[in-house]
Amino acid sequence: MSTSRRSVSLLKTLMIHKPQTRAVTYMPRPGDGAPRPITLIPGDGIGPLVTNAVEQVMEAMQAPIYFERYEVCGDMEWMPQEVIDSIKKNKVCLKGGLRTRMGGGVSSLNVQLRRELDLYASLVDCCNLPGLPTRHENVDIVVIRENTEGEYSGLEHEVITKFCSERIAKYAFEYAYLNNRKKVTAVHKANIMKLADGLFLESCRHVATKYPTITYDEIIVDNCCMQLVSKPEQFDVMVTPNLYGNLVANTAAGIAGGNGVMPGGNVGAEHAVFEQGASAGNVGKQKMVEQKTANPVALLLSSAMMLRHLQFPSFADRLENAVKNVILEGKHRTKDLSGESTTQQVVDAVIAKID
């Protein structure tokens, strides 16, 4: 984009982007200030670098949480039981990427974690960040993906059940209702996988009738990919089975600013695990690890999501505002955002911007 076009769009974003004003009506319960334990899995590759970024920022904010760290690497065959127990006790976990072993028959640790804790909904929040120039504007898409079955169930053939389809459909509509979103789009390939995706669509249609104020439509996955890159503003909340969810989430993250900046979480009825939204590149290249140039923004925003989940909205707001201001300023950006800063420099900038 030419400079003048960039400044016009930047000005427009600044004017539309309302400044965060304090809610006069937040009244915490007595005892809310006691620090909460969070399971922390630094992970592989750039994982330790970005989770350390979160630790530093939480410390600077004096957030009422403390981390219980567990070293897990992707080469392990099974997720250690003590880690699962810790998450079951704490109910909330923050993790970096875990490498997935190649080769058949072994499901990745990430998938094991989701199955074991029944984290059936994966959420990626793809939204343009003010100050970050992208080819696409007005991107504000939440991708909700079924996280436990489908093609990634490790069995090499597809499994879709009525139970799981219904719960992910309910989650997507409930999410829309509770967040004042207007439209839910189901992504499928029922023209080919008539039975399996047919069941998925049936569940979505059934749940849609219970939310008459929310618009519901359906789109075939190939058309969806094309629409995402040409007219992303038509999408609001998207719900997908497991495989397409991977494509759609990573594409949407890419058009909104890249996988270095999109937050995400995995949630079930009882537990929640927060990690970078886009799965692509969450372990990163060797060079990024050596030169310490991984982008901490995605995990910082995911940890803000986590603070909101824990009902600490004030801390979540402060963290988000600090991160958004650093991006808006544009001085401290890592390589993936065409900048030259290291991870630590970005972290220092965020800490400096915390009120």
Added chain:
Amino acid sequence: MKPGLPTRHENVDIVVIRENTVGEYSGLEYEVVPVVFESVKVITKFCSERIAKYPFEYAYLNDRRKVTSVHKVNIMKLADGLFLESFRRVATKYPTIEYNEIILDNCCMQLVSKPEQFDIMVTPNLYGNHVPNTSAGIAGGTGVMPGGNVGAEHAVFEQGASAGNVGKEKMVEHKTVNPVALLLSSAMMLRHLQFPSFSDRLENAVKNVILEGKYLTKDLRGDFTTQEAVDAVIANIE
């Protein structure tokens, strides 16, 4: 303070936290001898400590900077002394939050002359009645301030200022009561129930109506009825 609502005092942003169960409202009154009545003020260590913890926690969780305790220890040395002792102890655990104390009469004067010096104020039960009503008055009136009562397990939300919360007969007949205070308290309740999106929408709708300044009830020098104010809020909901 609400944008668009003209008041004599600007930059009023005070949260008043009041001990709700003991103190002068303990209900212990008795007749000593005919025509002599005694009212007993009760302050316990347990209640002082828990009400001391709450404002510091509130300040910490809401990014506020200062807690001021209001007392009359020069007169009630033992009872209010115990109250203050609990505060000073809890304050040491929150080094980033400023803590100071003010005697009740000075407090009332400061409230009406320099309200911007106050952030969070904590009081035992009786003064807790004066202080919030005065603060509500300077910030826009009893018709607009939200409030709630909270314990470890339950919460009851009602209009913030206790003065006028039943209102005059005339207001009831003409239906010109200001619904803003209770609407904002219900937004507080929605946040308590963890429905922040609904809470935001409600708050924004109410704030926009006040900012616009058209549909105000009599206490805000407008001419509109309760129903008209409600319709305006509903129209402003996104």
